[in-house]
Amino acid sequence: MSAIAAPGTARSRRGSNLEKWGWIYMRASGVVLAVLIFGHLFVNLVAGDGVSAIDFAFVAGKWADPFWVVWDTLLLWLALIHGANGMRTVVNDYATRRGLRRTLLAGIGIATAILLILGTLVIYTFDPCPAGSLADPALSQLLPSFCSAR
């Protein structure tokens, strides 16, 4: 049996340290998210008529402005990844059985990936004046006012 070369030496730190980057990400994204979420809550729940004013036309009006498209895209990506990484921490803390832990971590990863793709597609393929609704007099009432100008 060979003796330990240098007892007390720290383990080598070669390669990337993913846990460190996760730790940094939580703080960096957290600062940005604090701004994004309070802006989101203010515009949607406090300003104007608040939650009672939210409908299709409200969303269409927001996404007619690239500012809110960028805002919501950042919110979607930063918040979902921040939340998924937080849930990963919680699962690692409590799910001690290996199989259960792996299943839960996979579930978090899959749900996050699906919602990131879905949410991004919704924002960038959004049609504020869908043809089917424009053709129907009753349904066209649900559209933002700028649709009728076309």
Add this chain to the structure above:
Amino acid sequence: MGAVGTRTLAASATPRKMGGTLYRGREGMWSWVLHRITGIAIFFFLLVHVLDTALVRLSPEAYNAVIGAYKTPIMGLGEIALVGAIGFHALNGLRIILVDFWSKGAKYQRQLFWTVLVLWVILMVGFVPRHLMHVFGGA
């Protein structure tokens, strides 16, 4: 020095309400517990919220029907809980960043926790009456 140490040990050995730790039952523990509970709750809401917003891609009727549920009295109260959870998580998250990166952050972590609570109360005092008007005002 020895006598002081002995006395401290003896004092901490007597059973007290919260045991003999500096952490358990104190500000740091509650900061951690609340951060975790609010974080998990917000994550599950976020999953639902991306799905309900995705309905704008399906049809205006579908989106308006589902978002209508957010305007009911019960959901209106739920939104107060949601904003309360998000507000705490955001403020306490900034506290965590200060504890990690500010040279005096760890020293003042208890004061920072109480600052978080005060700011949270101010936030909710501003939000709750306004939101109740939107939900129950019959607009």
